[in-house]
Amino acid sequence: MLKNSVSESKTQYAAIDACKWAASVCVVAIHAQPLINCQSHTVRQIYAAMVGLAVPVFFVVSGFFLRNDPERAKAQLIKTARLYGIWTLIYLPLTIYGAIRSGNSPLYEAARGVRRLFLIGEQHYSWFSWFLLASIYALLAIWLLLRKKTPVTVVCLILFSIYFASYLMNQLSLKAFLILFGDNRVFSGMAYMAAGMLLRQYEAKIRRWTAVAVLPIFLLGSVFTPLEYLQIWFRLPMAFALVAALVKTSLPPSPLWQSMRKASTVTYFTHMYVLVLSSLLIYAVDLRPGALMFFIALAGSTLLSLLVIYAERKNRLSWLKHLV
Numbered sequence: 001m002l003k004n005s006v007s008e009s010k011t012q013y014a015a016i017d018a019c020k021w022a023a024s025v026c027v028v029a030i031h032a033q034p035l036i037n038c039q040s041h042t043v044r045q046i047y048a049a050m051v052g053l054a055v056p057v058f059f060v061v062s063g064f065f066l067r068n069d070p071e072r073a074k075a076q077l078i079k080t081a082r083l084y085g086i087w088t089l090i091y092l093p094l095t096i097y098g099a100i101r102s103g104n105s106p107l108y109e110a111a112r113g114v115r116r117l118f119l120i121g122e123q124h125y126s127w128f129s130w131f132l133l134a135s136i137y138a139l140l141a142i143w144l145l146l147r148k149k150t151p152v153t154v155v156c157l158i159l160f161s162i163y164f165a166s167y168l169m170n171q172l173s174l175k176a177f178l179i180l181f182g183d184n185r186v187f188s189g190m191a192y193m194a195a196g197m198l199l200r201q202y203e204a205k206i207r208r209w210t211a212v213a214v215l216p217i218f219l220l221g222s223v224f225t226p227l228e229y230l231q232i233w234f235r236l237p238m239a240f241a242l243v244a245a246l247v248k249t250s251l252p253p254s255p256l257w258q259s260m261r262k263a264s265t266v267t268y269f270t271h272m273y274v275l276v277l278s279s280l281l282i283y284a285v286d287l288r289p290g291a292l293m294f295f296i297a298l299a300g301s302t303l304l305s306l307l308v309i310y311a312e313r314k315n316r317l318s319w320l321k322h323l324v
Helices: 005-009 016-031 041-051 054-064 070-090 092-102 106-120 127-146 151-169 175-181 185-201 210-225 232-247 255-283 292-312 318-322
Strands: none
Touching: 016 041, 016 054, 016 127, 016 232, 016 255, 016 292, 041 210, 054 127, 054 185, 054 232, 070 092, 070 127, 092 106, 106 127, 106 185, 127 151, 127 185, 127 255, 151 175, 151 185, 185 232, 185 255, 210 232, 232 292, 255 292, 292 318
């Protein structure tokens, strides 16, 4: 997740920091499934539409804060690649545990791991990390295009075209594509980051009330669209409108916003460890979905967030900055 510039975060973009924390809570909910026993189809649809907006918002915000600058794109590409490598190693014990539990041969699991490392972006239990690989794909394309002084609108058109091509190949179930990538999720960052770049490009022309007004329309479309493969066409404009509204929302200066931004990152990266380990301790199974596990995972990752924030403020454990 792209770190906002300090000056921007302390002024008109503080609302984005608050939203990023809420989005990280939604990611925990996606994996812990607190409403797994809910019998209401409507409630489940509304819930799915809202939590499903979390990662798209992260992508759009990341694209927005690139400022359409090739040097920022390059710096963020390097940082994201580093984070992807570090957190892949941090989750290696859980990856090995999952590989053992799968019952597959070591050779199969090794080949599976390499494929997922470079083409899919997640291993056993590190389900969140596909966002990082998708960001790497998108940032690499953005950097290569911007450094050639390609106009922003053309860059975005190319990114949307790449995503749409992957969307078609996925929907047509092209065997070679599915064997390599499983689905087209790793290409979704291109579409959402392009939306963020367009938001930055035309920020001055967008009015908050317009963004707020269209949000319920796309939300209802997402809720009542029964076909999963159509969800992207509601989530993309919905994420764009939400971030546009946040960009136009000013909040009073407070250190709280920076803390929420940091907490969103720590929660995003650590919640699966908390979820799996607590599930093993309480239920003796690797993953037990439900409301209780959601609150435990959220509480545990929030506690870790507070510890990281405290350590940074006290100038202790300086190596933590390389993890988040």
